[in-house]
Structures are given as structure tokens and as C-alpha cells.
Amino acid sequence: MGYEIEMRLWVRPGEDAGFQDYGSRTVAIMARHGARLLDVARPDAVNGPQEILRLRFPSQEAFGAYREDPALAALSDLRARVVKKTEVTA
Numbered sequence: 001m002g003y004e005i006e007m008r009l010w011v012r013p014g015e016d017a018g019f020q021d022y023g024s025r026t027v028a029i030m031a032r033h034g035a036r037l038l039d040v041a042r043p044d045a046v047n048g049p050q051e052i053l054r055l056r057f058p059s060q061e062a063f064g065a066y067r068e069d070p071a072l073a074a075l076s077d078l079r080a081r082v083v084k085k086t087e088v089t090a
Helices: 016-032 060-067 076-082
Strands: 003-011 036-041 051-057 083-089
Touching: 003 016, 003 060, 016 051, 016 060, 016 076, 051 060, 076 083
Parallel strands: none
Antiparallel strands: 003 051, 003 083, 036 051
């Protein structure tokens, strides 16, 4: 069954290319923790998120390990530059 999450991401204005780079790097890190990308939506909302991801990790512990991964921490400067806001729900 696994542990499913939804991530809603708001992109900083003018940072679409950087956001795509950040996204591809984080998806690769998630995959190392057994995550599967179930769905990606890119709503056409003015004030809403620019991207919504549905992911399944093998367990809540695997999700926690992803969040603690040093490779993810190494992307913190890039994340701060390109991501305005994130909401995660399980």
C-alpha cells in the first residue's frame, strides 16, 4: 500500500527553469527512497500552486528518510531561490 503524499508547490516568478531543475533533482532523490510519482498536475491557477505532485513512498519512514537525505539538504539554496511555498499532505 505505501505512504501517499500530495505536494503543492508555488514557484517564484521568473524561476520556471530553475524550478524544473530542482524538481528533476528531487524526484531522483525520492526514487532512491523508493518513491513513485503517481501524478503531476500543473494547474492554470493565478493564486494556487503551479505544480501538484502525488507520490507513494514504501512507508512513512521512507518519506522521513527522503526528507533527511543530505542530497536534498544540499539543494536548500536552489529551493529557496525557486520555491515560494510548499504544502504537503498525507
